[in-house]
Amino acid sequence: MTGHPQTFRAHQEEDVIASRTVVVTAIVSIAIGLAGVFFAGVVLEATTGSLRSVPSSGTVRSAGRSIANIEQTPILDAKDGLDLREEQRRELGRYEWVDKDAGIAAIPIERAIDVVAGGWR
Numbered sequence: 001m002t003g004h005p006q007t008f009r010a011h012q013e014e015d016v017i018a019s020r021t022v023v024v025t026a027i028v029s030i031a032i033g034l035a036g037v038f039f040a041g042v043v044l045e046a047t048t049g050s051l052r053s054v055p056s057s058g059t060v061r062s063a064g065r066s067i068a069n070i071e072q073t074p075i076l077d078a079k080d081g082l083d084l085r086e087e088q089r090r091e092l093g094r095y096e097w098v099d100k101d102a103g104i105a106a107i108p109i110e111r112a113i114d115v116v117a118g119g120w121r
Contacts, residue, residue, distance in 0.1 A: 068106075 045051055069091065092109040107115075 041051060094106070094108065096106045098104040098106050
């Protein structure tokens with residue numbers, strides 16, 4: 001030993017993926033995606049009878065969904081919309097017990113915003 005560390009030179013080839021592999025992978029991925037879309041269309045057609053939902057004649061009303069006893073449905077005409085908005089404002093503007101035993105109360109929305117944003121005043 002002469003006191004000099006031995007230097008090894010290792011040769012590493014570049015990491016190269018053949019362009020043919022990339023193209024084949026892309027084509028297979030697209031084919032699988034298209035097959036999935038086609039299959040979904042077939043299932044939708046078989047279960048609903050249509051690829052698009054077509055509303056029945058007349059006004060369409062959903063079964064409705066409510067959150068905290070407030071109806072959450074789209075407003076379909078001006079009169080219903082105004083009535084619904086007024087009812088919702090009344091609901092959001094009153095104090096009431098939600099669960100008195102648990103100490104949960106509903107307070108007007110504006111008051112709740114003040115409490116959360118600025119603390120108790």
